[in-house]
Amino acid sequence: MWSLENLAGGAVLLGLVMYAVFGGADFGGGIWTAFASGPLAREQRESLFHAIGPVWETNHVWLIFVVVTLFTCFPTGFGALFTVLLVPLVIVLIGINFRGAAFAFRHFGRRGRDHIPFMAGIFAVSSILTPFALGMAVTASVTGKILLIDGRVHAEPWFWLSPFTLVGGLVGMGVCAYLAPIYMAVRTDGELREDFRPRGIIAGLALGILTAVEVPVAMMDAPLFAGRLLASPAAFVVVLAVIFGIATQILLWKSRFLSAQIGAAGTVGLTITGFVAAMYPDFLAGQLTLAGAAAPHATLVAYFAILAVGTIILVPSLLFLYWTFRGEPDTELP
């Protein structure tokens, strides 16, 4: 259980959860700039842009952390995955580039308080597209349709496009759209906060429905994965995720925003953990185990040494960042 390759799998999981919980909220912010509505639509949009500004690049690094951990610790699995998932991953990259650049261009190109609808539009569209394509890619990786024959990877060209992965893409979007308004409710007050609260509740409902729908779809489309998801220990994590999700809805209903924020992050973290737990002990479902995909022992030891030193630097820096930019988003920024 506590073998180095399992721990390395844990590091990938950690990176995915952190990317979803932090980076996902930034994408969600982008989604909600597109769907800002009501008398305070402008304020909703502005506060989202201001909240994202200082943190999105840091949050984005978690994705790079995941990719680097994959190719360092699971090189053969990485090579196989990225070969067959070429198309959805290219879409992810296009989205990431346009989203980041549009944000920066809009932010640093502003004169006074003008809005630059073109850049904001690109930002919003790519904020929707990226988590959708990433959700498709991640769910496609567990379908069991990626085959290793004589050490070479094979998959149907469009295997990543199926009901299971399409719902997976929607879940990816749903995760982002769910987190952002709940985080924003903590950071705002008054009418603006009351705008974000129902948006969080609605997105929570949508996410709950989507993940519930994904289970029967998986039974048809990814039976191996579905079978493991419904057996312990993955099932246990899934139940926990459901409990967290329901509790978060209640907390939102009662306007307990800080607890709701923790609950929402927990819901997303547990959902991803359940998903990954259903893969265990495989890297590619039914084809390649974690142990079979893992790098040599010396590499894993060195990786964890780097991880330990990196954590010592990273954790206080991250805390300083989030502590500095806590609370009400600035409206007067460079």
Next chain:
Amino acid sequence: MDHIVAARILMGISLGFHIVYSTIGIGLPLLLMIAEWRALRTGDELFHQLARHWIRPAGVLFAIGAVSGTVLSFELGFLWPRFMSFSGPIIGLAFSMEGFAFFTEAIFLALYIYGAERLSRGMLFFCTIPLTVASAFSAVFVISANAWMNTPAGFSLANGVLVDVHPLQAFANPAWAHEALHGTMAAYVATGFAMAGVSAAAMLRGRNLDLNKRALTLSLAVASVALPLMLISGDWAATILAVQQKPKLAAMEALFTTTRGAPLVIAGWPDPATGTVRYGIKIPKLLSLLAHRDFDAVVEGLDAFPPGTTPDPRIVHPFFDLMVGSSFIMVGAAAWFWWLRWRRREVPQGKWQLRALLFASPFGMIALESGWLVTEFGRQPWIAQGRMRVAEGVTTQSGIGLVLLTFLIVYLALTAGLLWLLFRPSSAGTGMETKQEVRHVEP
């Protein structure tokens, strides 16, 4: 299109694009740190304003550097999966370290850029220190991965399977030290000259003279300290190449046949068919001296190696000359500036002086890009020198030509966006002014 060619072009364009932004991302933090330090030490507010003035380029370029860097990490997987299956456990460690350096960089740049209203001046300055250190380390780390491709070390293979991995030996591989020093200094030179050019252009238009005089002096000072180190580390690199990467050196210098007392060939067009360099200027025995510190030393030419294992000098030699030539243009422009600065005891503002600096300003980046092309083209046909050929590392997936086209469009769009931002009328400095107005209102 042949998918190896498409994969190489795509990787090359992605890296060439990313290098511009990451270079500024390494160099600009140092300028910010020095400016904030000067402001604190001397109480000269203009230095602080100068640093805040650089926030716009720092913020935009860092953002594009971050997202375009992501493209690279993905491309390692979908262009070179077989290379990564082999080398991931080794160079992945360098990338892991770079990842943490990059995290630190992102965090402290955000604190510096967005923290003006929330942090004290001392704390703002403090943030530039981990920012500068982390960005330099990210270069030193990631260059280790490139150096490993040039001089693979720290492992052995048994039946094509990695065994006996020594992470430290692999990280500190033979080419790492000189590449890391040369590459990191190059980032300071390129950024220093680019920023000096921006200031020179502004001064030519008579804009913001006091601010730009400081900007010009500061950025040129950083470049001028790093520039001699470039020449020294470049010379050091050549002596090491002469031992470790002989085919690359031969291609750089367009030396077709092994020669005792080899001449240095400047410019010219290498012709593999005849084994000569057309129109080149030959300086007798200089290559032997530079490579081996001996006028009569033997330098191996391309003929010393089996056919099909050496790079094509037609794409290596010209870029090498471009790199060296660029450095002399910069040395000339900087020397002229400091000479006048010393004679007149003030920042020279003559039209021709400023024009010379403006002319020299892109050559740091040109030198850096061509130096990178030299090391990459000079390793061909290998992806990991002597261990794996490019053709053995490339993906088996089809349609790479289409992916290339897609990313060409993405990069064109990003460049168009940058130009839009750059030429957006009267946007420069507006952020500064509004903020100062806000400050005045505050009690």
